Amino acid sequence: MTSYLLQQIVNGLILGSMYALVAIGFSMIYGIVRLINFAHGDIAMIGAFTALAVMIVAGLPLPVVILAVLVVGAAMGLAIEFVAFRPLRGAPQVNGFITSLAVSILIQNVAILLLTAEPRGVAFPAFLSERIPGLPINIDLVDILIVVLAVALMLGLVTIVNRTRLGMAMRATAENLDVARLMGINVSRTIMAAFAIGSALAGIAGLMWSARYGQIDPIMGFLPGLKAFVAAVIGGVGSIPGAMLGGYLLGLAEVLFVGLLPPEYAGYRDAFVFGTLILVLLVLPNGLMGRAAEDRA
Amino acid sequence: MLEIGGAQVWRGQTHVLHGIDLAVAEGEIVALIGANGAGKTTVLMTICGLLRPRQGAVRYRAAGSSEPVDLARLTPEAIVGQGIALCPEGRQVFASLSVRENLMIGAYLRRDRAAIAADLDHVVSRFPILGERARQPAGSLSGGEQMMLAIGRSLMSRPRLLLLDEPSLGLAPQIVEAIFDILSDINEAGTTMLLVEQNASMALELAHRAYVMETGRVTLSGRAQDLADNPEIRRAYLGAA
Ligand SMILES: Nc1ncnc2c1ncn2[C@@H]1O[C@H](COP(=O)(O)OP(=O)(O)O)[C@@H](O)[C@H]1O
Ligand SMILES: [Mg+2]
Numbered sequence: 298m299t300s301y302l303l304q305q306i307v308n309g310l311i312l313g314s315m316y317a318l319v320a321i322g323f324s325m326i327y328g329i330v331r332l333i334n335f336a337h338g339d340i341a342m343i344g345a346f347t348a349l350a351v352m353i354v355a356g357l358p359l360p361v362v363i364l365a366v367l368v369v370g371a372a373m374g375l376a377i378e379f380v381a382f383r384p385l386r387g388a389p390q391v392n393g394f395i396t397s398l399a400v401s402i403l404i405q406n407v408a409i410l411l412l413t414a415e416p417r418g419v420a421f422p423a424f425l426s427e428r429i430p431g432l433p434i435n436i437d438l439v440d441i442l443i444v445v446l447a448v449a450l451m452l453g454l455v456t457i458v459n460r461t462r463l464g465m466a467m468r469a470t471a472e473n474l475d476v477a478r479l480m481g482i483n484v485s486r487t488i489m490a491a492f493a494i495g496s497a498l499a500g501i502a503g504l505m506w507s508a509r510y511g512q513i514d515p516i517m518g519f520l521p522g523l524k525a526f527v528a529a530v531i532g533g534v535g536s537i538p539g540a541m542l543g544g545y546l547l548g549l550a551e552v553l554f555v556g557l558l559p560p561e562y563a564g565y566r567d568a569f570v571f572g573t574l575i576l577v578l579l580v581l582p583n584g585l586m587g588r589a590a591e592d593r594a
Numbered sequence: 595m596l597e598i599g600g601a602q603v604w605r606g607q608t609h610v611l612h613g614i615d616l617a618v619a620e621g622e623i624v625a626l627i628g629a630n631g632a633g634k635t636t637v638l639m640t641i642c643g644l645l646r647p648r649q650g651a652v653r654y655r656a657a658g659s660s661e662p663v664d665l666a667r668l669t670p671e672a673i674v675g676q677g678i679a680l681c682p683e684g685r686q687v688f689a690s691l692s693v694r695e696n697l698m699i700g701a702y703l704r705r706d707r708a709a710i711a712a713d714l715d716h717v718v719s720r721f722p723i724l725g726e727r728a729r730q731p732a733g734s735l736s737g738g739e740q741m742m743l744a745i746g747r748s749l750m751s752r753p754r755l756l757l758l759d760e761p762s763l764g765l766a767p768q769i770v771e772a773i774f775d776i777l778s779d780i781n782e783a784g785t786t787m788l789l790v791e792q793n794a795s796m797a798l799e800l801a802h803r804a805y806v807m808e809t810g811r812v813t814l815s816g817r818a819q820d821l822a823d824n825p826e827i828r829r830a831y832l833g834a835a
Contacts, residue, residue: 462702469688469699475644476686481674481703481751588690 304434305556313548314447318502319525320540322495328471328535332393336401338522344500345507370500374492408515416514527574533587601650612810623787625797628807634790643670679753685744689733700750717746738769762793794831798822
């Protein structure tokens with residue numbers, strides 16, 4: 298029983314790593330432009346297909362695949378910012394929400410047109426699915442790589458945000474955009490950096506998803522994206538540490554819900570996730586680490 | 595140094611400035627006084643590029659350069675680069691950043707590390723409390739300390755022209771005295787100032803010249819001493835009977 302529980306916790310950490318990586322982007326972007334990019338989950342899908350193309354079609358090794366996914370994810374984020382968000386700067390928030398939903402639907406449908414809606418298997422190198430020997434639970438090499446890569450990327454991000462000039466500009470812009478401009482900060486560039494970094498991380502989450510579950514399709518980003526958004530809200534949208542915490546908590550909660558309750562409840566896992574959101578918001582309207590409602594001019 | 599001519603400024607649908615003429619010469623402290631809602635903050639926001647005049651010009655000539663630039667054509671970032679800094683109304687320090695980060699972000703456009711470090715020391719020697727609290731989040735400072743931080747932050751860009759929006763707002767009289775003494779020192783060290791104040795008596799005491807604004811227009815201007823002696827000003831702004 299304990300090894301069963303341990304297995305569930307490990308599975309939760311793996312799922313949580315992916316949620317956290319996607320949730321960070323939701324929070325970073327919201328923190329600066331006060332908008333939710335509903336196309337954010339679709340960037341994970343694009344990351345997964347980029348991995349497929351670079352690894353299977355072009356036959357390049359894993360480090361190159363990871364680099365390519367980071368670059369393509371960042372480029373997608375920049376494109377979405379430029380096409381959909383920049384023209385709406387200063388417009389009412391709801392315009393941005395609706396536009397990003399439209400971008401999401403557009404990306405999914407273009408992907409279906411180009412790639413068909415058929416799920417595809419992605420064959421990662423065989424060594425990735427080798428079982429780690431001598432453990433009481435089942436852990437494959439890929440599982441370890443997912444968690445290690447996620448944690449490394451998050452540490453890198455925290456370092457950028459807290460220790461660099463760009464990170465300081467991002468925090469200042471998130472707090473007060475006009476005053477940030479008065480310091481000489483080019484807020485357009487800061488906004489672009491938030492989109493690029495957040496989207497690169499979402500792309501990597503898509504790569505991880507395909508490595509772990511072996512199948513990808515054009516709408517694969519939708520539901521996990523929505524759940525990562527839930528994770529960001531639980532953590533306190535706008536807070537990067539909150540997004541990390543929310544991602545891992547949600548991943549653990551979802552896996553434990555399915556793993557510990559009788560099997561007939563497994564079909565309610567999505568309802569459980571969104572029910573958790575409602576509960577958390579009832580108790581903590583700003584999420585676990587969010588700041589109180591702000592009074593920005 | 596700065597010359598605003600016939601500036602007409604709208605905020606949203608509201609016509610706020612109805613043709614403002616105002617000049618600041620190198621080395622001066624110029625006060626801009628007037629009742630709440632007269633448009634003083636709007637003037638400062640127009641100078642630093644957060645608002646754009648529909649008509650009129652905002653000309654600025656930095657010391658040593660012969661060509662004046664039209665600030666109305668520049669972004670706020672570029673205007674900071676021209677040597678103009680605003681210490682905004684209500685202080686507006688970055689509450690979640692540390693005191694030191696708030697100061698460093700004032701020097702955001704500068705790359706001269708050694709000089710930045712020297713200026714940081716200089717600001718801390720003017721406001722020792724900022725050195726003691728360097729690692730605390732700025733939001734944890736008291737109102738007076740935040741004002742000192744906001745002034746220190748704007749000095750970190752090495753401005754030639756410092757715009758101050760109601761530095762006395764909400765502060766105890768002794769703290770206001772101390773801050774005005776420091777502003778006087780900063781001016782003597784070579785920084786030109788445009789000081790917006792509702793505390794007219796303090797402002798007229800510190801400034802060389804002053805403008806009085808009412809509902810988006812300049813209604814009076816002259817030497818600060820003359821305005822302080824003007825019976826109308828005394829009645830309207832200095833609380834004299
Ligand atoms: N964001 C805004 N939109 C529309 N009108 C505004 C806005 N901000 C200020 N105003 C109006 O502009 C006028 C001048 O405001 P302001 O420059 O802040 O005055 P002051 O600094 O002298 O108190 C006021 O009548 C105010 O109501
Ligand atoms: Mg004002």
